[in-house]
Amino acid sequence: MxxxxxxxxxxxxxVHVRHRLERFPVTVGRGYGSxxxxxxxxxxxxxxRVERAEDGGLVVRDLGSRNGTFRVEPWARLAELVLTDxxxxxxxxxxxxxxxxxxxxxxxxxxEAPVGIRQRVFERPRIFLGALGAAMAASLLxxxxxxxxxxxxxxxxxxxxxxxxxxxAWAGGWSIASRIARRQFHFRAHxxxxxxxxLGTICLPGFLTLLGFxxxxxxxxxWLAMFGxxxxxxxxxxxxxxxxxxxxxxxxxxxxxxxxxxxxxxMQAEDLLGNEDFSMSMEFPRTLLPASFRLLPASSAxxxxxxxxxxxxxxxxxxKEK
Numbered sequence: 019m020x021x022x023x024x025x026x027x028x029x030x031x032x033v034h035v036r037h038r039l040e041r042f043p044v045t046v047g048r049g050y051g052s053x054x055x056x057x058x059x060x061x062x063x064x065x066x067r068v069e070r071a072e073d074g075g076l077v078v079r080d081l082g083s084r085n086g087t088f089r090v091e092p093w094a095r096l097a098e099l100v101l102t103d104x105x106x107x108x109x110x111x112x113x114x115x116x117x118x119x120x121x122x123x124x125x126x127x128x129x130e131a132p133v134g135i136r137q138r139v140f141e142r143p144r145i146f147l148g149a150l151g152a153a154m155a156a157s158l159l160x161x162x163x164x165x166x167x168x169x170x171x172x173x174x175x176x177x178x179x180x181x182x183x184x185x186x187a188w189a190g191g192w193s194i195a196s197r198i199a200r201r202q203f204h205f206r207a208h209x210x211x212x213x214x215x216x217l218g219t220i221c222l223p224g225f226l227t228l229l230g231f232x233x234x235x236x237x238x239x240x241w242l243a244m245f246g247x248x249x250x251x252x253x254x255x256x257x258x259x260x261x262x263x264x265x266x267x268x269x270x271x272x273x274x275x276x277x278x279x280x281x282x283x284x285m286q287a288e289d290l291l292g293n294e295d296f297s298m299s300m301e302f303p304r305t306l307l308p309a310s311f312r313l314l315p316a317s318s319a320x321x322x323x324x325x326x327x328x329x330x331x332x333x334x335x336x337x338k339e340k
Contacts, residue, residue: 023076023101025054025068028113030199042076043069046109047083060085060110068101068116076101078116085110127266140207140257149213150185156220157181163224181216188212195262204261215254222246244285252278 025037025046037054046054049063056065062083071077079098080087089096090106090113099107106115139145161177162169189209196204222243230239256274263270 022119024117026115043067056112058110058112065109140210146206146210149210153181153213153217154178185213185216192258199262207261211254211257215250218250248278248282
């Protein structure tokens with residue numbers, strides 16, 4: 019390796035910090051007497067030393083540490099290791115990588131963001147609070163309109179608190195992922211994105227019910243509902259990953275598209291295989307809509323009985339076959 023090398027402390031595949039090493043030997047450990055200090059409780063005070071061998075190369079030697087030093091690829095405990103470019107060792111829970119100053123880096127990515135610094139829409143506190151409040155109100159209204167029993171205020175309160183707890187837990191999970199990958203939580207952004215997806219999920223059934231009633235159509239709306247839900251999932255996943263990864267929009271869009279298409283195929287697996295859904299409960303619209311919302315005439319009673327005759331003929335034919 020070159021005379022000057024760099025010791026990189028990794029977090030996953032990303033570099034947390036780099037140390038320039040010029041003079042040897044160099045000690046690495048948790049103690050303040052070390053040249054490179056690691057804040058890892060499983061690392062010994064003087065854990066390892068990087069020194070020059072008799073042939074001029076550099077070697078890593080374990081200094082009798084409590085938990086040992088391990089080579090990453092292939093995994094093995096070691097007493098000493100001759101350093102090569104891109105060599106990695108693990109001490110405690112910390113992965114160290116060694117690289118020479120001649121290591122070739124990847125090409126520079128083209129920045130998509132404008133030159134001027136500005137706060138993203140999802141990072142504004144009002145967006146998060148507004149989206150969460152809208153999801154709570156939509157859940158409350160949906161529960162009230164679809165209930166045909168006596169008003170249960172406890173149930174209505176629960177229907178309003180449930181999306182709040184879900185949105186906060188969802189935002190917390192994505193915030194932890196952002197902290198691990200990008201070292202920033204972005205809680206407000208993830209909360210706003212999750213609340214908007216939740217709002218769309220709550221409002222979509224009501225919109226489809228209104229659309230189906232207005233157009234006197236029910237069968238075609240099942241596919242529309244599936245595409246609507248997949249669209250919400252794709253939109254939310256795309257923006258969540260924008261705060262977690264450093265991928266460009268094209269790569270991110272392709273990844274999200276592949277995930278959503280695979281998820282949609284799994285949802286429709288039974289239909290694609292020819293299996294029919296069977297339910298013990300009757301599904302019917304629970305919200306009464308005024309007749310003025312009807313844009314197309316509904317099927318008449320004669321049409322219904324005509325379809326029933328066709329259905330009876332099909333049943334009779336199947337009975338004869340058996």
